[in-house]
Amino acid sequence: MAGKLKAPTGRYGGKSAQERQAERRRRFLDAGLQLFGDSPGYRATTVAALSEAAGLSTRQFYEEFRNLEDVLAALHLQVNDWAEEAALSALAEADGRPVDERTTAAFRAYAANVTGDPRRLRIAFVEIIGVSPRLERQRLARRSRWIDFICGEADAAADRGEAAPRDYRVAAAAFIGSVNGLLHDWSSGWVDATLDEVVDELVQLLLGVLRPVWWRVERT
Incomplete structure (x- = not known):
């Protein structure tokens, strides 16, 4: 035989x-x-x-590959992996610094990585949208991973007394939605601002999540 x-x-x-x-x-x-x-x-x-x-x-x-969707799926994960590695590297370099410096360093590294090549930006925020239920599940799963990333850093900062002690999942999800929406609109030319201005705005938004007004008032 x-x-x-x-x-x-x-x-x-x-x-x-x-x-x-x-x-x-x-x-x-x-x-x-x-x-x-x-x-x-x-x-x-x-x-x-x-x-x-x-x-x-x-x-x-x-x-x-089975089809072109498999290629897009692999690229979407790769782009997110690159950005996560950049953020983790920045956090490692900022180890021991105050939370505002760590937050700024990590997000700037993320933004520089994902926007440094316009093709990565389009893969992550434009081409992946609305392709199929499978890729939508992948996109949301990766978003959940970013939410876990933010919550882990926020909880650690709260343990050090540098951030408000609370459940950060909803706030982190809102922030990730803001990042996705604003970077998508900026890449499409709809937002009349420089990338530095966009990043600065998002950093301030994240710091506001970590240090809300009510918490700062309680500490004074």
């Missing part, structure tokens, strides 16, 4: 089969970042166009 075919495992061109597969996947994702995040956008891109941009075949595409 004929045996089941196995994927090649030998080395070719100095690279293993796993390394070649990872390289192909990266080339498809790089092409997706360009086409989805710039022109023509996710909805106007075809598998053939993406494969051509990656310098690979459509057959190779279907060996890595």
Whole structure:
């Protein structure tokens, strides 16, 4: 009886089969970042166009992904991972500093990362919207992760006496909604302000969440 075919495992061109597969996947994702995040956008891109941009075949595409939505899903997670790594790095560098300095450093690092490449901004705040129930679940799950991130920092600041002791989940969700909405509108050209002005406004909003007026009055 004929045996089941196995994927090649030998080395070719100095690279293993796993390394070649990872390289192909990266080339498809790089092409997706360009086409989805710039022109023509996710909805106007075809598998053939993406494969051509990656310098690979459509057959190779279907060996890595089921469809273009899989590429967009992977890019959305990658963009968020990059931004989270930037925020965590900034927090580590600001370790031991007051909460306002830590908050400012972390959010500025996040904003610089996600807006430093306009393609990332479009992936995170424009192209992901309204694609499918699956991607909407992914988007909300990632938003929930950002809410947990903020709540963790807020609770730690409250334990140090630097922020109001309270449940931050609703406030964090409201802040994340403000970030998503404002950065989306700014990237679309609807908000007449510089990125620094937008970031400053969002930082002040977050500091207001951590240090509301009622808490500052109680401490005086």
